[in-house]
Amino acid sequence: MNVFSTGWSVGFDGPGRRWVVYLKGCNFRCRWCANPEGLSAEPQILFYPDRDHYADQACPYKAVAKSSNKWAIDRSKCTVCPDFSCVRHWHHPAFEYVGQELALAEIVERAQQYRPLFGRDGGVTFGGGEPTLQAKQLLLTIKALQQKDIHTAIETNASTPDFQKFVGLVDLLICDLKCISKDKHLHWMKADNQLVLQNLMSMANKQPQLIIRIPFVKGMNDGKEELEKFRMFLYDLAKQRESLEVQVLRQHHMGEPKYAALDLEYQMQNGPLPERDEAQGFVDELISCGISASLGG
Incomplete structure (x- = not known):
């Protein structure tokens, strides 16, 4: 698989201590993306x-x-x-x-070596970029890891036709939901969100472990109109499940130096960041309609 980085996290990219493999290439162009080196599939x-x-x-x-x-x-x-x-x-x-190639065998071998570090709850998470763009190899890798009893997770924008191949297979899906409005999504991500919404709704009762992640971005989804659309969509999604976990993460500028290092324009330069109280207010509004939401980051 085409990888731009690997790293470790605890309790953020899934349960426990995780080895995170970041796959290169993405079909979105989110203006605030913290990993611009993961956008292009090229070295x-x-x-x-x-x-x-x-x-x-x-x-x-x-x-x-x-x-x-x-x-x-x-x-x-x-x-x-x-x-x-x-x-x-x-x-x-x-x-x-x-942009290095990391073979299935090497990923499985390293994951087995890291098993003592995973503890009881940890495992391997595939992020990006958009991991499902490398669906063929990713499917094989996840199955190989599961044969070794290693917990697997994917962080995805849920926008590709191949997304459904991972539903019910991967142990945990962490799905980004940027905004509900089509026009806003086209403006901020340079991509349509129709398939995102369809994918999320159609898999709601098929994926036992699921987290919906909402990046809270000033000007994109902090208004009352978009909030109400989130409430309606998430309420309908939650009705199809025993439980639904929603995490809200505040936008940040930590990826900005990497844009300069790649000679790319950072479109959010000097843009206002959401205050914690604003993001918490968004969370509280979701909670008020029965959605299990929390503020992360």
């Missing part, structure tokens, strides 16, 4: 010139030069570089390579 270089004053010496293709008294990278030269020498050979601190 990429993140460039942090402040880490070293001699970054230009690491590239044999002379892709790094000063422009307006600042170091800049000519990424067109990276596309013809056969081996990303700056990272793979020189291991230069100013460069980070993202």
